[in-house]
Amino acid sequence: MAATIHDVAKLAGVNSSTVSRVLNGKATITGETKEKIYAAMKRLDYHPNSVARSLASGLSGAIGVVVDAQDAEAFSNVFFSRSLFAIEQVAQARGYNVIITNGGKQAARAIETLMLERKVDSLILPPSTIKPSLLAKIGDFPYVVLGQPDSAKLSASWVDNNNEQGAELAVQHLLGKGYQGIAYLGGNQGADFVKRRVKGYQSALPRGAEPLVLPTDGTPEDAQRAAAAALQTKAPPGAFVCNDNLAAFGLLKAAKALGIAVPRELGVVTFDNYPLAEYTDPPLTAVDIDTALLGEQTAQLLFQRLERKTANQQILLETALIPRESSDRM
Amino acid sequence: MAATIHDVAKLAGVNSSTVSRVLNGKATITGETKEKIYAAMKRLDYHPNSVARSLASGLSGAIGVVVDAQDAEAFSNVFFSRSLFAIEQVAQARGYNVIITNGGKQAARAIETLMLERKVDSLILPPSTIKPSLLAKIGDFPYVVLGQPDSAKLSASWVDNNNEQGAELAVQHLLGKGYQGIAYLGGNQGADFVKRRVKGYQSALPRGAEPLVLPTDGTPEDAQRAAAAALQTKAPPGAFVCNDNLAAFGLLKAAKALGIAVPRELGVVTFDNYPLAEYTDPPLTAVDIDTALLGEQTAQLLFQRLERKTANQQILLETALIPRESSDRM
DNA sequence: TTCAGTCATGCAATCGATTGCGTAAAGAAA
DNA sequence: TTTCTTTACGCAATCGATTGCATGACTGAA
Numbered sequence: 001m002a003a004t005i006h007d008v009a010k011l012a013g014v015n016s017s018t019v020s021r022v023l024n025g026k027a028t029i030t031g032e033t034k035e036k037i038y039a040a041m042k043r044l045d046y047h048p049n050s051v052a053r054s055l056a057s058g059l060s061g062a063i064g065v066v067v068d069a070q071d072a073e074a075f076s077n078v079f080f081s082r083s084l085f086a087i088e089q090v091a092q093a094r095g096y097n098v099i100i101t102n103g104g105k106q107a108a109r110a111i112e113t114l115m116l117e118r119k120v121d122s123l124i125l126p127p128s129t130i131k132p133s134l135l136a137k138i139g140d141f142p143y144v145v146l147g148q149p150d151s152a153k154l155s156a157s158w159v160d161n162n163n164e165q166g167a168e169l170a171v172q173h174l175l176g177k178g179y180q181g182i183a184y185l186g187g188n189q190g191a192d193f194v195k196r197r198v199k200g201y202q203s204a205l206p207r208g209a210e211p212l213v214l215p216t217d218g219t220p221e222d223a224q225r226a227a228a229a230a231l232q233t234k235a236p237p238g239a240f241v242c243n244d245n246l247a248a249f250g251l252l253k254a255a256k257a258l259g260i261a262v263p264r265e266l267g268v269v270t271f272d273n274y275p276l277a278e279y280t281d282p283p284l285t286a287v288d289i290d291t292a293l294l295g296e297q298t299a300q301l302l303f304q305r306l307e308r309k310t311a312n313q314q315i316l317l318e319t320a321l322i323p324r325e326s327s328d329r330m
Numbered sequence: 331m332a333a334t335i336h337d338v339a340k341l342a343g344v345n346s347s348t349v350s351r352v353l354n355g356k357a358t359i360t361g362e363t364k365e366k367i368y369a370a371m372k373r374l375d376y377h378p379n380s381v382a383r384s385l386a387s388g389l390s391g392a393i394g395v396v397v398d399a400q401d402a403e404a405f406s407n408v409f410f411s412r413s414l415f416a417i418e419q420v421a422q423a424r425g426y427n428v429i430i431t432n433g434g435k436q437a438a439r440a441i442e443t444l445m446l447e448r449k450v451d452s453l454i455l456p457p458s459t460i461k462p463s464l465l466a467k468i469g470d471f472p473y474v475v476l477g478q479p480d481s482a483k484l485s486a487s488w489v490d491n492n493n494e495q496g497a498e499l500a501v502q503h504l505l506g507k508g509y510q511g512i513a514y515l516g517g518n519q520g521a522d523f524v525k526r527r528v529k530g531y532q533s534a535l536p537r538g539a540e541p542l543v544l545p546t547d548g549t550p551e552d553a554q555r556a557a558a559a560a561l562q563t564k565a566p567p568g569a570f571v572c573n574d575n576l577a578a579f580g581l582l583k584a585a586k587a588l589g590i591a592v593p594r595e596l597g598v599v600t601f602d603n604y605p606l607a608e609y610t611d612p613p614l615t616a617v618d619i620d621t622a623l624l625g626e627q628t629a630q631l632l633f634q635r636l637e638r639k640t641a642n643q644q645i646l647l648e649t650a651l652i653p654r655e656s657s658d659r660m
Numbered sequence: 661t662t663c664a665g666t667c668a669t670g671c672a673a674t675c676g677a678t679t680g681c682g683t684a685a686a687g688a689a690a
Numbered sequence: 691t692t693t694c695t696t697t698a699c700g701c702a703a704t705c706g707a708t709t710g711c712a713t714g715a716c717t718g719a720a
Contacts, residue, residue, distance in 0.1 A: 002446060004675090005676065005677060005678095006676075006677090014699075015699065015700045015701075016676085016677080016678095016700095017677095017678075017679075017700065017701080018698085018700075019677095020677065020679085021678090021679095021698095021699085023677095024678080026678090026679085027697095027698075027699085028696095028697060028699095029698070030697090030698065030699090033698080033699080047442065047443075047446035047447050048676085049385075049447065049449065049675085050447045050448050050449065051381060051385050051390060051448075051449050051676080051677085052385050052676030052677035052678090053676075053677050054381045054677090054705090055379075055381045055382050055385050055675090055676080055677070055678090055704095055705045055706065056677045056678040056679080056704075056705055057677080057705085058678095060381060062429070062448075069415060080411065081410065081411035081414075084411075084430075085399060088430060088432050089432065092431060092432065092440075097429050097431065097443075097444075097448055098429065098430055098431070099392070099427050099428065099430075100430055101418060101427065101428070102418050102419065102422065110422075112377065113377075116332060116377035117377050117379065117380045118381075118427055119379065119380065220609050245606070246606075249606070253609075253611075256611075275576070276575070276576075276579065276604075276606045279550050279576075279579045279580075279583070281583075281586075281611070334706055334707080335706065335707060335708095336706075336707095344669075345669065346706090346707080346708095347669075347670065347671080347672095347707095347708075347709075348668085348670075350707065350709085351668095351669085351708090351709090354708080356708090357667090357668075357669085358667060358668065359668070360667090360668065360669090363668080363669085378707075379706050380707090381705085381706080381707085382675090382705070382707035382708090383706075384707090385675045385677085385705090385706080385707070385708090386674075386675055386706075386707045386709080387675085387707080387708055387709090388675075388708095
C-alpha cells in the first residue's frame with residue numbers, strides 16, 4: 001500500500017511528529033534531519049494523506065463551489081464555466097481542491113453537505129442562495145458570493161461585474177455615435193442583474209429622452225418579434241442596447257427583414273461578448289463581461305478572507321465596450 | 331461545535347458503533363434502538379463527518395474529474411461544461427461529490443494529487459492523459475475516459491460520441507439532398523476526433539468521388555479564406571461538412587461574399603449544435619453532439635465499474651442530424 | 661431443561677495524520 | 691564549572707468515524 005508518515009519516519013530514523021513538522025514547516029528542524037526525511041519521502045514515493053490531515057487539523061484544503069442551475073443550460077453557459085476555470089486556477093495555485101455541486105432547488109442541502117459533512121474550508125455561492133433562511137444556517141462560515149446578491153441589506157462578500165456601468169457605457173457609446181431614441185431589448189425583468197442594467201440604461205439617457213424597455217422571454221424569436229414591432233411604430237428607436245447575444249440576434253433578423261440597415265440606420269450594442277458575437281453580420285459591438293476575471297477575483301477574495309480573516313468586501317468590476325461594426329455609423 | 335457520532339450515541343444511550351451501524355445499514359438493529367438513534371440525530375442536527383468516515387473506511391465518496399484545458403477557452407467550451415453538469419448530477423444522486431481539476435501541462439501531478447492525496451474513489455480523465463507513462467502510475471485505479479483515447483491498443487473504459495458515424499450521417503444527408511462534390515472544412519488535423527470525422531466523411535463519399543479536406547487553424551477567418559479559395563476553383567465543391575460552428579461561420583461569410591446562395595447553390599452541414607447554430611442565416615443543419623448524454627454515460631459507467639467491478643467497456647454514442655435550412659435544397 | 665444458534669450491541673483497535681507537552685542536549689551567561 | 695535558555699525532537703492524545711471480535715440475551719430444537 002501507499003507509504004504513510006510512519007513509514008517515512010521509520011526509514012529516516014525519526015518520529016512521525018518530526019516528519020509532520022518538516023512537512024508543515026512548523027518548527028525548527030536540523031538541516032541534517034530534514035535531508036534524511038526528504039530522502040525517505042522520495043524513496044517511498046510518499047504522498048501525505050489529505051484525508052487524515054483534514055481530520056487531524058480540521059482543515060480540508062478544499063473549497064466548495066455551488067452553482068445554481070435550473071437546467072443543464074445554465075450550468076453550461078460560458079459565463080459560468082470560464083469563471084469556474086479561473087477559480088480552479090487560483091485554488092490549485094494555493095494547493096486547494098475545488099468541489100463543485102449543482103444547487104438548484106436543493107441548494108440548502110448542497111450547502112449543508114459541503115459545510116457540515118464534506119468539511120470544505122470555504123464556499124463560493126450564487127446570489128440566489130443569499131436569503132435569510134440559508135444565511136442563518138451558514139452562520140459565520142466563510143463564503144463569497146459570485147454575483148451581486150439581491151438584498152443590499154445583507155452583509156456579505158461578493159464580486160460582480162458592474163452591470164449598471166456597462167449599460168451606461170453602451171448608451172454613452174451610442175449617443176457618442178450620434179444615435180437617438182435608444183431602446184433596451186431583452187432580458188427577464190425579474191432577474192436582478194437585468195434590473196441593474198436597465199437602471200444604468202435609464203440613467204445614461206439624455207434629459208427628456210423617453211426610456212423604452214422591451215422585455216422578452218429570452219429567445220431570439222421573441223426578441224425579433226418585439227424589435228420588429230418597435231421598429232414599425234411612428235417613432236421607431238434609432239438604436240438598441242441588447243441584454244444578451246440572443247436578443248441581438250433576433251434584432252438583427254428583424255432589421256434585415258424590415259430592410260433597415262445596421263449600423264447606418266440602426267445602432268446595436270449587446271451585452272456579452274461570446275465567441276460568435278464577432279461573426280454576426282454586421283459584427284456586434286459588445287459590452288464585454290470578463291467572466292474569467294470575475295472568477296479569479298472571487299477566488300482571490302475568498303482566500304483573502306480565509307487567510308487574513310478580513311472583513312466583508314464587495315467588488316464591482318468595470319466592464320469594457322468592444323466597438324465593432326454594428327454601432328459604427330461614422 | 332458540530333455533534334459527533336459519540337454525542338448521538340450518548341444521547342441515545344447506545345455505543346457509537348451502533349450508531350455507525352444504523353448509519354450504514356450494516357447490521358440488524360432493533361427498531362426501538364433505531365428510533366432512539368434517529369431521534370438523537372435529529373435533536374443534535376447530526377451530520378456525519380465524511381472526512382473521518384473516509385479515513386476509517388478508505389472510501390472518500392468523491393470522484394475526480396480532470397479536464398485538459400490548455401487555456402481558459404477549452405475549459406469554458408460548452409462541450410465540457412454540459413458534460414460536467416451531467417456528471418455531477420449522476421454523482422450527486424449517488425451521494426458522491428465531484429472534485430474538478432484542470433490538468434493541462436501538469437495533468438500527471440493533478441492525477442496523482444487526486445488519487446494519492448485527496449483519495450478520490452475514481453477518476454474521469456481526458457483522452458490526452460491516456461499515455462503509457464501515466465497509465466503506469468495509475469495502475470489499476472478505477473477510471474473512465476471521457477472521449478476516445480488515441481491508442482486503440484490500450485485497454486481502458488471510455489465513452490465518446492461516434493464521430494465517424496456523425497460524419498457519415500452528414501455526407502449521406504447531403505447526398506440525399508442531391509448535393510455533389512462534398513468537401514470537409516476545418517479542424518486541427520492533428521486532433522484525433524477530427525481524424526475520425528474525416529475518416530467517416532471519406533468512407534461515406536460515393537465511389538469515385540474525390541475527397542477534399544480543407545484544414546484550418548480553427549478561426550472563422552481561416553475557414554472563410556480556405557472556403558473562398560475552394561469555391562473559386564474550376565470545380566468548386568457543391569457542399570461542405572464543417573468541423574465546427576466557427577468553420578461554418580467562415581464558410582457562410584465566404585459564400586455570401588461570393589454571391590453563392592445557401593442552400594440553393596451550396597449545401598452546409600456542421601458538427602456541433604451550439605445555441606447559435608440555429609440563428610445563423612440560413613440556420614445551420616447540424617450533427618448534434620449530445621454532450622450531456624456523454625457526461626451522463628461516462629458517470630454511469632464509472633459507478634458501474636466502481637460498484638460492480640465490471641470489466642473495461644467502451645461506449646460509442648450515436649449522433650443525430652438536425653436538419654435546418656442550410657442544406658435544404660428542395 | 662439444556663444446548664446450539666442467531667440477534668443485538670458493546671469494546672477497543674485502527675485509519676494517518678497534527679499538536680501540546682515534556683525533555684535531553686547544546687549554547688550562553690555568570 | 692554551574693545555571694539558565696534555547697533548540698530539536700519524541701511521546702501520546704486526538705480528530706470522528708469504521709469494523710473485527712466478544713458477549714449476553716433470546717429463540718427454537720431435542
